Each structure stands twice: as C-alpha cells, then as structure tokens.
Amino acid sequence: MLFLKVFTESIRQAWAQLVGNKLRAFLSLLGISIGIFCIIGVFSAVDSLEDSLNGSLAKLGDDVVYIDKWPWKDNSGDWWEFFQRPYPDHDDYVALKKNLATASLVSYWTVPGSKALKYNKNSVEGGYLFVTTYELDRIFNIEIEKGRYWTPNEYNIGADKLLIGAKIATELFQGIEPVGKTVKMGGRKYEVVGVFKESGGDLINPLDFDDAIVVSYNNAGRFVNLKNRSQYGGTVGVKAKDGITTAQLQDEIRGVIRANRRLRPRENDNFALNELSMMADALGSFFGVLNLMGWMIGGFSIIVGMISVANIMFVSVKERTSLIGVKKALGARQFVILLEFLTESVILCVIGGLMGLVLVYFGTLAINGFIDDFAINLSMKNALLGIGLSAMVGIFAGAVPAWQAAGMDPVEAMRS
Template sequence: MVLSKVIAESFRQARAQLTGNKLRTFLSLLGISIGIFCIIGVLSAVQSLQDNVSGSLAKLGDDVVYIDKWPWKDNSDDWWEYFQRPYPDHDDYEALRDNLATGKLVNYWTVPDTRVIKYQGKAVEGGYLFVTTYELDRLFNIEVDRGRYWSATEYRNGTDRILLGYSIAEQLFGPIDPIGREVKMGGRKYQVIGTLAPAGDDLINPLDFDDAIMVTYNNAARFINLKNRNQYGGTIGVKAKEGVEIQRLEDDIQGILRSARQLRPRETDNFALNKLSMTADALGSFFGVLNLIGLVIGGFSIIVGAISVANIMFVSVKERTSLIGVKKALGARQYIILLEFLTESVILCIIGGMIGLAMVVGITSIINMFLPAFQISLSLFYAITGVVISAIVGVLAGLIPALLAARMDPVEAMRS
C-alpha cells in the first residue's frame, strides 16, 4: 500500500518535471536517449549484420575444407611465400578423389575469364566462365531453376551442354524459355540444359552464380589449356563423410597432397587448407570491435545523461525542501523519501531510454527501406536491455539527491 503511494507520487512528480520545464528536461534526457540509441542501435545493427553474414557463409558448409593457394587468414606478412605457390589443379583433384577415404565429395573449379555469349544476334557481355567438375551440385546444393544439371554421360564425354546463371539467362532470353536453345560462346555452339536459381539478396553471397556461364571441366579442356596451373589454377572443395571430424579430414588431405606434389619431409606445405571456422573467427573479432565502439560511444553519452538527470533531481530536491520537511514532520520515514526520489529518477531515465528505443526503431525502419539486402531488426532482448540500462542509470543518477532529501532535518527543511 505504501509502495503504491510512493510510486504514484513519483509518477506525479516526474510528470511535473516533464511539463514544468520542458526544455531543461528534454536536454537532460537527451544524453540518456542518445546513449541508449548508440548502444542498442549498434548492438542491433551488428547482430543483424552478423546473422546476415554468418547465414551467407554457412552456405559454404562447416564440414567442407577448401584447398587454395592463399589462406583465408591475414597473409600480409607471408605474401611472397604464398604468391610463389602453385594453384590447385585437376591433378590435385584426381589425387584426392582417388585416395581420400574420409572425403564424401571432392570438387574442383576454376574461373578462367569472362566471356561473351550470344543467341540469335543478341549478345551478353560480362558473364564469367565457370569450369567445374561433376560434383558441384552436391557440394553446394546448387538449385536449378529451370531444366536440369549435367548427366554423368554428358560430363564424361565433355559434350557441349551449358548451364546459365539467372542474370545471364534473363538478359539473353528474357521471357523466352532458354531450355534446349542453342547459344554461341567463343565460336562454339552450346545447348542450354539448365538455368540456376537467383542468388538472393544476402549482403555477402559467396555462392553468387547469377552471372555464371557453367561448363564441365572435360568440355573446357578442349579449348583451354587448363593444365597451366599458374594461369588457370582454381580451388578444390572437399566435403567430409558423415562422422568424420574436420581435423582428421585436413590431416588426410595434407598427406595426400604432399605426396602428390612430391614435397620432402622438411619442406612446408605449398597449399592452404581453409575452412569456414577461420572466417567465423575473424568476423567474430571484427564484430566484437564494432560492439565495443558502440558501447564506448553510448557509455559516454549515458554518463553525460546521468549527470544531467542528477542535476534535475538536485533541483527537484531544492524546490521541494519545505514539502520534504512537512512529510518528515508528519511521520514519513527516510526510506519513503528515498524511494520517492529514486523512483522519480528511474521514471525519468526510462522515459529517456524509451525515446532512444523509438529512435532506433525509426532509423532502422528507414535503413531497411533503402537497403533490402541488409535488414536490421530490434529484438525483444535488446529492447528490454535498453529499459534495464535506463533504470540502472536512473538509480545511479538519483541516489545522491535521494539520500540528501531523506537525511534532511524536518525543522530545517520547513524553515528553508
């Protein structure tokens, strides 16, 4: 009963502060609002960015090892060493395919250059030639929008069959069904057997095949010297068998490649084994720095806001000194006065925090309208966090003024 009266009186006093001197109160709460906006806004943006990027990179698979010339980590210190390495080639692919017992799938691909593709006098430039072995669709779960993937016979014989990315197919054929149509590329005729599904609107899309012109390795080997690994080297992806740990797969790959490349025991590896966790660790550090920046900026703003709210409470105590004396003379206990001013301070700060959350919602809504590929969302957890931070700031900002009011001598207070 007493607590409800204290809260009701605190709400009344907080409303009086808000309406009595609007400009002073607004400027005092502005620091709280900006602080909450910085902290919750940055946390929400970074979390949304992390979810977007992590979801995109997850398409690469956490059970896949990528063999490349360059490591995915920072390689600035050993750049020349990595530069001198040979690219993985089809011979490496065959060595792994034939000898790797712990691998479920081994796939090799390379992107030699861009090509012009033509259909009935219409030409599309800028499409990149994507040369791949047969396992690509199973390694990355390639989704064929129309038509089909290559058959085993077509791959083995290197027949002139082609798959087109979504954008290339749209530009070249428009509303026409491309399946079965004959196109020309580099003076050769190809039959279109399939088009790939659009890549989507992810902020980072590691499997963006929208502009791809896909042919099989056996077909491309007829008109490109793919044995020149320094010019046409590519990447090998190895998917682990069920139940095989990624570290064991890496060890087996390392042994087979060292043997295939005839490396001596004391020679270092001239290839890099990359996996998704390497990128995730690097991104985790990056996102951690972004979160820290938001916390620092927001923290300074909240400190300024807390000092401003404390100033309001000191003024409030000064203006209500006589009333405090009357209450104490009528029997009000110290903790009642203390709770009254603390609650008032918390209410003011929560109002400032709610304004900050409203700013987050407004700004993120505008960003989402103009950046459909990057949608920022304010989670319930972060909204509650913002309110809790505001309440804690309210307690800290109002504690000294509340103690000052609670410890007043009633007689001296009524005289002032």
C-alpha cells in the same frame, strides 16, 4: 503494496516534471536518447550483419575445407613463397577423392576467364566461365531457380550443356524462358539446362553465380588447356562427413596432398587449407570494434544525459524539501524516500531511453527503404538492453539526490 504505492507516486512526480518543465526535461533526456540511439543503433546493425554472415556460412557450408595456394587468414609470411606455390588442380582433386576417408564430397573448380554468350541477335559480354566437377551443387547447396543440374551421364560424357546465372539469363533472353534454348559460346553450341537463383545480398559469397557461365570439367577440357596449372589454377573444396570435425579433415587432406605432390618430410606445405570461419573470425573482430565505437560515442551522450537528470533530481529534492519533512514527520522511513526518488529518476531515464529506441526503429525503417538486399532490424534483445541500460543510468543519476533526500532532518526540512 508499499512498493506499488511508491511506484505510483514516483510516476506522478516524474510526469509532473515532464509537464511542468517541458523544455528542461526534454533537453535533459535528449542526451540519454542520443546515447541509446548510438549504442542500440550500432548493436542492431552489427547483429544484422552477423545474422547475414551466419546465414551465408550456413548456405555455403561451414564444414567445407578449401585447398588453395594462398592462405585466407594469415598471409603475413613470405609473399614470394606463397606466389611460387602451385595452384590446386584436377590431379589433387582425383587424389583426394580417391584417398580421403573423412570426406563426404570433393569438388574442383577453376575460372579460365570471361566468355561471351549469344542467343539469336542478343549477346552478353563479360560473363565469367566457371569450370567445375560434378559435386559443386552439393558442396554449396546451390539453388537452381529454373531447370536442373547436369545428370551424371551428361557430366561423364562432357555434354554441351551449361548453366547460367540469373543476371546472364535476364540480359541474354530478356523475358524469354531460357531453359532448353541453344546458345553459342566461342563458336560451340550449348543447351541451357538450368538458371541459378539470384545470389542476393549475402555478406559472404565467394561464389557469386549471377554472372557465371558454368560448364562441366569434362566439357571444358575440349577447348581449354586445363592441365596448365600456372594459368588455370583452381580451388578444391572438401566437405566433411557427419561427425568429422574440420580439424580431423584437414589432417587427412594435408597427408594426401603432400603424398600426391611428393613433398619430403622436412619440406613445408606448398598449399593452404582454408575455412569460411576464418572470414567470420576476421569480421568478428571488426564487429567488436564497431560495438566498442558505439559504446564510446553513445557513452559520452549518456554521461551528459545522466548529469542532466541528476540536476533535475536535485531541483526536485529542493522543491519538495518541505513535503519530504512532512512525510518523515508522519513516519515515512528513509528507504521509502530513497526508493521514491530513485524510482522517479529511473522512470525519467527509461522515458529518454524509449525515445532513443523510437529513433532507432524509424532509422532502421529509413535505411531498409533504401537498401533492398540487406535489412537492419531492432531485435527484442537490443530493445530490452536499451531499456535496462536506461534504468541503470537512472539509478546512477538519482542515487546522490535520493540519498540526500532520505537523509534530511524532518524538522529542518519542514522549516525550509
């Protein structure tokens, strides 16, 4: 009951400060508002980026190991050594598919170059030819917006059927239903059996199919020399079985590829085993730097705001010295006076913090209005963090003035 009375009185006094000294209060709270805006704004952007990153990893599969010639994370070693490594090829894919016990799926893909597609009088230049084995759609949970994927029989016989990206379909067919249409590529006729869903604004998307012309490995071997490892090197993706960690999977992959490439026991690996989590780790460090920058920029503004609020509280104590003396003479304890001024300081700072959160909210609306593929949102967690940080600033700003007021001699206070 006592706390409720003190809290009510503190709200009244804080409101009196805001109404009676509008400009002074506004300028004092502006520093806190800008600080909260900087910190929570950066946190909201980073959290949204991380959510997009995690969504991308979930879509592409965080349990997939990629065999490549180049390491994704640490390529600070001998560049020439990496350059001389052979690309993974279809032979590696066959060996892995045959011998891996910890894998649920193995897929191989390569990009031999760009191709032109023609449909009647329309043509699209610059679409990249994507050659893949049958398992690709399950490795990456690929979504097909129109049509379907190849049937096992179509893949095995190398049927002249292909899938295309959303951008290719839009430019080539210009509103016509693409599925079932016959197109020409390099003088060969192909039936379009599927159109991939538009990739959108995923933060990590190593396989953007919007501009892709996807044909099966068995079909592409008829017009591309896919055995030329140095020219048409590709990537092998291996998905772990349920309950198998990527570390266990990598151990088995390493043994199978070393045996397939006939590497001696003392020879170093001439391949790299990569995971999408490596990208996430690298971006995680970047996000940490952004958060630190937010703290640094916002921190200076908050310190300035805290000093300004402390100044308001010192003035408030000075103006109410006689009233403090009367309260103490009537029996008010020190902790009541202390709590009253601390609560008033906290309320003022929380008002400043709420102003900063309003700026963040409208700032995110403005940014999202210009950016379609990526959305920044003010989460409840960050909003509560902003309010909590403002309250903490209020405690620090009001501690000394509140202590000064609580320690006053009632007689001396009433005489002033």
